[in-house]
Amino acid sequence: MPAIRIQTELPGPKSKAWLDRRAAAIPRGVYAGTPIFIHSAEGATFEDLDGNRFIDLCGGIGCINVGHRNPRVIGAIRRQLDSFLHMCFQVTGYESYVELAEKLNELTPGNFPKKTFFVNSGAEAVENAVKIARSHTGRSAVICFEDGFHGRTLMGLGLTSKTHPYKAGFGPFPSEIYRIPFGIPSRNRLSGKAVPTAADYEVMLEDVFRQVVAAEQVAAMVIEPVLGEGGFVVPPSGFLEVLDATCKKYGIVFVADEVQTGFGRTGTLFASEQFAIEPDLILTAKSLSGGLPLAAITGRAEIMDAPGPGGLGGTFGGNPVSCAAALSVIEEFADGYLLRRAKELGTDFRQRALAWQKEYEFIGDVRGLGAMQAIEFNHSSVDHEPYPAAAKKVIQYALKHGVLLLGAGTHDNVIRILMPLMISDEEFAEAMNVMEEGIAHAAKQVGKPSALAETVG
Numbered sequence: 001m002p003a004i005r006i007q008t009e010l011p012g013p014k015s016k017a018w019l020d021r022r023a024a025a026i027p028r029g030v031y032a033g034t035p036i037f038i039h040s041a042e043g044a045t046f047e048d049l050d051g052n053r054f055i056d057l058c059g060g061i062g063c064i065n066v067g068h069r070n071p072r073v074i075g076a077i078r079r080q081l082d083s084f085l086h087m088c089f090q091v092t093g094y095e096s097y098v099e100l101a102e103k104l105n106e107l108t109p110g111n112f113p114k115k116t117f118f119v120n121s122g123a124e125a126v127e128n129a130v131k132i133a134r135s136h137t138g139r140s141a142v143i144c145f146e147d148g149f150h151g152r153t154l155m156g157l158g159l160t161s162k163t164h165p166y167k168a169g170f171g172p173f174p175s176e177i178y179r180i181p182f183g184i185p186s187r188n189r190l191s192g193k194a195v196p197t198a199a200d201y202e203v204m205l206e207d208v209f210r211q212v213v214a215a216e217q218v219a220a221m222v223i224e225p226v227l228g229e230g231g232f233v234v235p236p237s238g239f240l241e242v243l244d245a246t247c248k249k250y251g252i253v254f255v256a257d258e259v260q261t262g263f264g265r266t267g268t269l270f271a272s273e274q275f276a277i278e279p280d281l282i283l284t285a286k287s288l289s290g291g292l293p294l295a296a297i298t299g300r301a302e303i304m305d306a307p308g309p310g311g312l313g314g315t316f317g318g319n320p321v322s323c324a325a326a327l328s329v330i331e332e333f334a335d336g337y338l339l340r341r342a343k344e345l346g347t348d349f350r351q352r353a354l355a356w357q358k359e360y361e362f363i364g365d366v367r368g369l370g371a372m373q374a375i376e377f378n379h380s381s382v383d384h385e386p387y388p389a390a391a392k393k394v395i396q397y398a399l400k401h402g403v404l405l406l407g408a409g410t411h412d413n414v415i416r417i418l419m420p421l422m423i424s425d426e427e428f429a430e431a432m433n434v435m436e437e438g439i440a441h442a443a444k445q446v447g448k449p450s451a452l453a454e455t456v457g
Helices: 013-025 071-081 095-107 122-137 154-159 198-211 239-250 320-333 337-359 388-400 425-446 451-456
Strands: 038-042 045-048 053-056 114-119 141-145 177-180 218-223 253-257 281-284 295-300 363-369 372-377 406-408 414-417
Touching: 053 425, 071 320, 095 114, 095 295, 095 320, 114 122, 122 154, 122 218, 122 253, 122 281, 122 295, 177 198, 198 239, 218 239, 239 253, 320 337, 337 363, 337 372, 337 425, 372 388, 388 406, 388 414, 388 425
Parallel strands: 141 177, 141 218, 218 253, 253 281
Antiparallel strands: 038 045, 045 053, 114 295, 281 295, 363 372, 372 414, 406 414
């Protein structure tokens, strides 16, 4: 039986009515990715108010790795509701906060003593990581990377690379932020030119310290192990390792922003595990708590202890319900099934997407790590000019036919997949079939088949 059921035009009448109410009550700055309003969700599917059922390849932008309404998570939440909802950990302690910190101290990469502090969102985690690094080092500068995304607070926006819609009109941003390439400049990734070596990266960083900012001024280097909003770009071989070694050489705090990559998305609990690095601080959020607001800063104990008493905090940070949910998420990953599943889903997607790439010239790249996979659309395989219209057409077609997809990339020409990792083979195949139809539809409207496909056909 198909998982998808579309029985009205989209948006349906009930969603349409709520869209009107939304327009009257909510600022236009809050983006509306789809014209539908959700009624219920389970596993990897959800229904809207009009009874249409969709397969979810977005997962609340990567927040539902363990699935919508995961039974273990729901059970933990209900048990906590029977005790208390909020006390503020800085006023009255509670067990789940400490237990969750202990778990993250144990599970995150790095064979050294660690401590953990909780906040509400990925952006808050980034803000506090910079505060902690500055307190520890006595330095002020922060290095970040092209195509990176680190949130919508002023520091998060300062570290974020994309101007529209995120940064335009919201400045001035904090000073002492310096941006360098993510391994290879974004326009050169698909050019076929020789990939830089570790020695090249070392030279690049030394040039940065000579020409841009002195190493002894840099408090932190903040990077996503795999770019998220920037287009699911996996770093070239050796790049993260050079960054880690350079940070250790100069006493710079190496911060891995694992807000989107963390909790199984890449096939390991943390993406950092797949590289020979030991970040000083690791930031987690999104799927950490199975759908509730929670983020964590976990890192070397001596660094985390740099701020004095009262220097870190927040009224709702580490809310007991969110902590209970996060502990159940960790239990859900304990047997390794979801990590294996992430790798299987990534392999399945790549096999189909690479076949699409051979057939359609406007698919410029298929890339990712584990279940963190993406397709990039370009006008030509020669000049790699971004083709956002093609990506948009595929996303629109998929929604109309019951599959929720997300765009990404600095040029809006990437489609990423962030489905719940417990999606069934049948659901995933059904979603991929719709995506394939969407690519064929887009090719007729904005693209063309590859020369190979024309020859074979």
